[in-house]
Amino acid sequence: MKNISMKHLAKALNLSTATISKALSDSYDISDETKQRVLKLARELRYIPHAQASSLRGKKSKTIAMVIPEVADSYFAQAINGVEKIAYADGFHVLIYLTHEQLEREKAILKELLNGRIDGLLISVTRQSEEAYHINELVAAGLPVVFFDRIFENIGRGEVTTNDYRASYLLTEHLIQQGCRNIDFLLFSNALSIIKTRLEGYKQALLDYGLIFNTENLIVCSNHDQENERLIQYRLGHKNRPDAIIASVEKLVICTYHACALKHLSIPETIKIAAFANLPTASILQPPMTTITQPAFEMGQAAASLLIKTIKGKSVDPAETKVIIPSKLDLRKSTMLYTT
Amino acid sequence: MKNISMKHLAKALNLSTATISKALSDSYDISDETKQRVLKLARELRYIPHAQASSLRGKKSKTIAMVIPEVADSYFAQAINGVEKIAYADGFHVLIYLTHEQLEREKAILKELLNGRIDGLLISVTRQSEEAYHINELVAAGLPVVFFDRIFENIGRGEVTTNDYRASYLLTEHLIQQGCRNIDFLLFSNALSIIKTRLEGYKQALLDYGLIFNTENLIVCSNHDQENERLIQYRLGHKNRPDAIIASVEKLVICTYHACALKHLSIPETIKIAAFANLPTASILQPPMTTITQPAFEMGQAAASLLIKTIKGKSVDPAETKVIIPSKLDLRKSTMLYTT
C-alpha cells in the first residue's frame, strides 16, 4: 500500500508540498499555470489524498458512527439505508456498531469512539440502557450526538422519533372498533422510552373506550424466541384469553403467529394480531398483518441530516432538533372484523 | 473536542512523549515505577489514544469496509451481523457502503477507499458489475480484498460463497418430485455469478429428470416491484403457465405471492413457490414458503475472518481462501404435493 503522496508530486514538479496542497485546494496564491500542472500530474499518478493525515491535521474525520441494537431487524436495516444516503451525499463515511441489546457492549463501544475516529454519533440505545452516563461523557467532550427511535431525552444535540403514542392509540382504537375487548400487549422491558410510550397510548385508548387495563394483559418477553412462544401459548390457553394481541416489537411477531397456529386459534376470527413492524412481508403473511409501519428510512435520513448539520457547525434552530415523523397504520386482514 | 494527548501526560509527569508512548505500550526500557505513574495518570485523565494519529504513523487503520448492494435485504443484514461480530472481537471497525446495485456508485465508493482509511475490503458486487477493473485497482495497490456471495473469481485474497449450484439443483429436484413439470425461474440480470450458478443447477436438474428447459421459463425482472408483478401476472395468464416458480432472489418473493393472489392461483395446489431467501417470516407466510436459506451470518463471519487474517499478514493456506458454506433447503408448505 505505497500510495502517491504530495511529496511525490512535489518532487516530480520541483515544488514544495505546500504549493501542491494549495494548488489542489485551488488556493488564490498559486498561479493558474502551476495549478494546471499539479492537477494534471495528480490525475496521471492517481493521487488520492490520505484520509488519516487530513483528519489529523484538520481535526475532522468525515466519519460518523451509527450505534444500534441489531441489524437483522427491518427497522434498523431501513434506518441504515436512510443514514447512508444522507451521509454519502455529504461525503461522510458511516461506521456501524451493534450492541446486541447489551448495555455493557454499548458502553465499551462508546468508550472507543472518543478517539477522534468520528465527528458525530447516531445512536438508538439498548433495551438495557436506563441511565445515560456513558453517553453524557461523549456529549460533555463535545461530540455531537443525535438519538433516533430509542432516545434519552434532552441529552444530545437532537432526537428523531415517531409518534408512537398516537400510533399506538389509533391501533388500539381500531382493534376496539373491530370488537376486541381483551387486548394483550407484548413487550420486552418497559425501561425503553418508546415501549413506554406505546404502552401509554394503548392504555389511554382502553380508558377512553371504557375498557379496563389488566396487568394480565401485559406479556413481558425475553430474548429467547422459544420461551416467548411458550409464554404466549400459555396465555392463549388461559380461561381469560385475549381476543387481540399487539406486539410492540417486530421481533415478537413470529412467535405470536406460531403460538396462535399451535393453539389452533385462527386469525382474525378468534384472535386479532397487530404489530409495530417494518416487515416487507407483512402483506403476504398468513393472514396479512396489520402493522404500524415506522418511517425507518425517513428517520435515518432525518437523524443523519441533523447530525451533519450540527457537525458542520451550522446553527440549528432549536425547534429542528426534535424531529417527529409519523408512523403509518397499515390495516390488513389480521385485525379485520370477522362477519359470517 | 480537546482530548488528552500524550503531550499532556508528558508535561504533567515531566517526561517526554516518547516515554509515555513506551510506558503505555509496556516497553521493556521503561522502569516499572514510571510505567505505573503513567498508567495511573492516563486512567485518571481518561487518556484515549488518538486513532488517526496512530493510523498515520502505524500505516494501519484497524478499519475494514463492507461494500454491499443494499441493506434492507435479510441476507445482507445478517451478513453484516457476522462481519461485525468478528471485526469487533478483533478490534476492527466496520464501515458500511451501499451501492444500491449501481455500478457507478460502486466505482465511486471504491475510488475513495484507497486513501488509507481502511486496511481491507469486503465486497459483494452489484448486479451491474461485469468487469472487475475498478476492483483490480485496489488489489493492485495491495489492499486485501475478500469477496462474499457475489464474487469475481480469482481476483482478491479470498472468496466466501455458498453451494448455490447444488442447492438450486436440490430445490428443482424437490419440485419435480412434487409433480412439477413446468418450472419458471425468476431472476434479475444473469451477469451475476451466483444467479448464473443457480440457473445452471436448475437447468441440470431439469435435464437429469428429462424435462425440457424452455426460454419461456426464464422471467427476467427489473428493479421495479410493480413491473415485476405485472410481468409475473402476465406469465401466469399464459396458456402454458408454470406449475412452479423459483425466485432466485429474495426481493422477488413478494411480487410473486402478490401475482399469484391476484390471479387467484392457490399455493401449493395450483402452483408451487420457492425462493432463495433469508426471510425470518418464511414460516408464517401464506402459505409458509420453501426456501433455500443461505448461511448469511456464517458467510459474514467467514469473510471477515479471512480478511482480518490476511490483513494481519498471517500466511493463509491457499485452500482456505475459497470458503464454501452450504445453504439449507427448508421445505415448507408452498411446495408440498397437494393430495386430495
Add this chain to the structure above:
DNA sequence: TATATTTACTTAATCGATTACGTAAAGCTA
C-alpha cells in the same frame, strides 16, 4: 581503577496534509 554494559530515559525524525508566516522577484507608483 578503567572500561564495558545496562538502565532509563530524551531527541528528533516520521507518517501526510495543512497553514501561518516568510521572502524573492516582478510590477507599480510618484
Add this chain to the structure above:
DNA sequence: TAGCTTTACGTAATCGATTAAGTAAATATA
C-alpha cells in the same frame, strides 16, 4: 529610481503517536 504592493512560491510548525538513535548515569566486569 526609491519605495511600495502584488504575485507566487518556500519554510517550518502542526496535528498525535511511534520509534530509531543518542546519552547520561548507574552498575558490572576485568
